[in-house]
Amino acid sequence: MRWLAEVHVTLKPGIADPEGQTVAGGLRSLGFETVSQVRAGKLMRVAFEADDHAAADAAVSAMCGRLLANPVMETASWDLRADQEPEKEDM
Amino acid sequence: MRWLAEVHVTLKPGIADPEGQTVAGGLRSLGFETVSQVRAGKLMRVAFEADDHAAADAAVSAMCGRLLANPVMETASWDLRADQEPEKEDM
Numbered sequence: 314m315r316w317l318a319e320v321h322v323t324l325k326p327g328i329a330d331p332e333g334q335t336v337a338g339g340l341r342s343l344g345f346e347t348v349s350q351v352r353a354g355k356l357m358r359v360a361f362e363a364d365d366h367a368a369a370d371a372a373v374s375a376m377c378g379r380l381l382a383n384p385v386m387e388t389a390s391w392d393l394r395a396d397q398e399p400e401k402e403d404m
Numbered sequence: 405m406r407w408l409a410e411v412h413v414t415l416k417p418g419i420a421d422p423e424g425q426t427v428a429g430g431l432r433s434l435g436f437e438t439v440s441q442v443r444a445g446k447l448m449r450v451a452f453e454a455d456d457h458a459a460a461d462a463a464v465s466a467m468c469g470r471l472l473a474n475p476v477m478e479t480a481s482w483d484l485r486a487d488q489e490p491e492k493e494d495m
Contacts, residue, residue, distance in 0.1 A: 315440075321447055336448060339471050345463065347453035349406075356412055356445035357427060362438035372436060380430050 315362055316369040317396040322382045322389050323354035357381055360396060369393055406453055407460040408487040413473045413480050414445035448472055451487060460484055 324330050330352055337351040359376065363369035370393055377389035415421050421443055428442040450467065454460035461484055468480035 323447065323449070333448070336471065337450075340450070340467055343467075343470055345452065345467055348450060348467075349453070350449075350451045352449040354447035354449070356414065356447045357424070358414070358441075358443040358445070359428075359431070359439060360441045361436065362440070376431055376434075376436055376439075379434055380427065 314364065314369075315360060315396040316393060318357075318359045318361070318369070318373045318376075318391045318393050320357040320359060320373065320377060320381055320389055320391040321354060322357070322377075322387050324352060325386060325388055328386050354387075355381075366393065366395075405455065405460075406451060406487040407484060409448075409450045409452070409460070409464045409467075409482045409484050411448040411450060411464065411468060411472055411480055411482040412445060413448070413468075413478050415443060416477060416479055419477050445478075446472075457484065457486075 324333075332353040333351040336353060337348050340348045340351065359373070359381075361369070361372065363372050373391050373393060377391070378384060382389040415424075423444040424442040427444060428439050431439045431442065450464070450472075452460070452463065454463050464482050464484060468482070469475060473480040
């Protein structure tokens with residue numbers, strides 16, 4: 314069974330985020346003066362095979378711990394759904 | 405009124421995604437052999453002020469068009485919610 318996980322990787326509170334600060338400064342200088350903060354993160358859409366929801370969830374958790382997120386500085390969360398469509402080149 | 409927008413910026417279908425391909429290769433070599441595809445994107449959490457939901461939505465749309473996403477190669481989507489909590493240093 315094919316699964317599609319949308320993984321959100323965000324910096325933990327308190328970790329400096331120069332990318333977010335730069336984007337916030339850029340938005341303010343473009344006229345969006347009420348922007349108080351931007352936090353930047355990563356989004357990964359992972360397509361993979363697993364037998365059932367529990368196995369898929371465990372696999373995503375392991376992927377996050379081993380590669381997708383740095384557990385010291387980042388937090389990962391994900392949405393998981395069964396992918397009914399036939400495999401395509403692009404999601 | 406303070407709003408919090410979670411903006412997802414993803415590459416359009418058909419645009420090459422070397423970061424996603426590299427992550428997919430890394431996951432496979434770590435033993436997640438059923439990973440068929442990874443698409444990488446960006447996640448931006450933007451805190452800003454706007455009078456109402458319509459104004460906030462228009463502001464996020466303008467931010468995406470002008471800075472957050474490259475409309476030629478990327479697609480932006482967002483969730484918007486009113487932020488009830490007092491302003492904090494980190495989200």
